[in-house]
Amino acid sequence: MALLDRVHDSGRLVTHIRNQASLLEAVLEKLRSEKDPEQLAQAKQRVGEPEVDNAKLKSELDELSDRLDEADKELNELREGLVESQRHLKEQKADRRKADDELLKLMRENESLKAELPGKSIVDYKQSIAFGWGLRRMGQVSYEYGYRVVLARFQPRYPRLGDR
Known part of the structure; x- marks a missing residue:
């Protein structure tokens, strides 16, 4: 979430600096029309600084956007893994319930056979x-x-x- 906020803030900052650069370019054009070389040099320098800052911020914005895309991909992969794990867990729970039911059935059958065995063995021996x-x-x-x-x-x- 913090990465998204940084990308959003960087985008707003780039837009703000771009607007400042446009204003400075307008001032530069005005100075060119007045033909004052000293003020013109200062204005060019002032216009160049935000452009450099803007380029740095744009590259940082691109880098953060790439990181955001990678984080989104990783998040999607983790969600897919979570869904798969939940499905596997449900299958295991169902298998465990079946095994418990089968065990209970076998235990009941064992108890009934234990009860029948003495009588059956006596009958078998007598025959x-x-x-x-x-x-x-x-x-x-x-x-x-x-x-x-x-x-x-x-x-x-x-x-x-x-x-x-």
Whole structure:
């Protein structure tokens, strides 16, 4: 903003000096018509000084205008970069929300699987061949054990039963 103010002020100063130079040139023309060499030399010198100052200020104005153009270009590039960064940030936020939703979904699914797993594993084990064989073996052992227990109880009461 300060650069813009300097360019504007320099432009006004150049215009002011140009107006002064025009006035001095008018005075110079008047003196030429009067033909006084000493006053004419002084007037030429007075006209030349603002022209030199005007040229310096004009070159400074051109330089400041170039710097202003460069600053505008840089500002536009930065704005484009900002827009791109904001777009990228929005995409990342959307991706993060999707990832959070997916994580929450997976966590819920994991919890439900943890709840189902013990019951399912028991059902699966009961349907397995090893469980069936284990039951048969246990049944046979139970049968044999039960037979021996009954036999052990009956033998003292009925000693003759065991002879046959």
